[in-house]
Amino acid sequence: MTAFDRIRAVFWESGRLHLLDQRRLPTVEHYLDCTRWREVAEAIRDMVVRGAPAIGIAAAYGVALAARERSERELAAAFEGLAATRPTAVNLGWALARMRRAHDAGADAGALLAEAQRIQAEDVAANRRIGALGAEHLPAGRAVLTHCNTGSLATGGYGTALGVVRSAYAAGRLTRVYAGETRPWLQGARLTAWELQADGIPVRLIADGAAASLLASGEVGAVVVGADRVAANGDVANKIGTYALALAAAAHDVPFLVAAPLSTLDADTASGAGIPIETRGAEELLSIAGQAIAPPDIEVWNPVFDVTPARLVDALITERGVVARPDAHAIRRLLSAPAHEEIP
């Protein structure tokens, strides 16, 4: 059994939402059970569940939990409270808008639960397609560098950038994966290294500061990352440090690829300048696992996402096709294509 089959970050069972507590990985595999939407909102805010698609899916289940309370006022509070948990990943607003449309069309608690389950199943299917399409775009017989965690833990299952990695490795196209540790929350070290190791995919962990030297070495054939929001002009918001990787990749002629489902595309935000960038607490920089690593009273700036300009993106891999050098025209075309049509 692969890790993809085994890892379930978000799932519904016996009338409860189960969330794998990602704050405790890789040392402890512990699930939080949610029966109220407020618990789900807290779990998203506190990073029990994280990763753009997984946040959207968890929020959709949160709405389904709220609907069980049979109070329109509570449901309205749930829509508002869940939307306010984290600002950058557009999948959150996308999933909530879909749940609202279902509710407005008359869905009861059971039908809203079914809608949340559909959102999750569709995300897994999109990831599988992204993986298959993206694998063909990786130069064969080389390593890839990735950032943050974009795997089963960050999605409905399988993964976006890690979906590409999984598919490419299965097809024999990949020598190994370099995972940047992803300071300060260490998604690369704690989550990506764990997921890939569990799948038997060769993975080497690097400090974020080692990335430029690695790209200069010539071993890496492509950088593959996910996204929290792709603006209408192709600018990409993703985990802090992504922009630096894109700059270093361009300097060394290494293709920089972004893998994301259509639910991550935001036609309503013209460019990266309009994407809200979350900043988190100083404690994330001041300590690791409870151990102080800086003077406690030092001033801190902790933006947890950055924006990579579209001109640095060599390809955007979606379930509807792979777009080279994405721009406003290409994004419009992707979003307006009929669902079944694939962009060549």
Ligand SMILES: CSC[C@@H](O)[C@@H](O)C(=O)COP(=O)(O)O
């Ligand atoms: C498929 S996940 C894509 C992104 O959400 C991922 O790269 C990322 O930046 C996650 O950030 P996080 O702060 O861990 O939620």
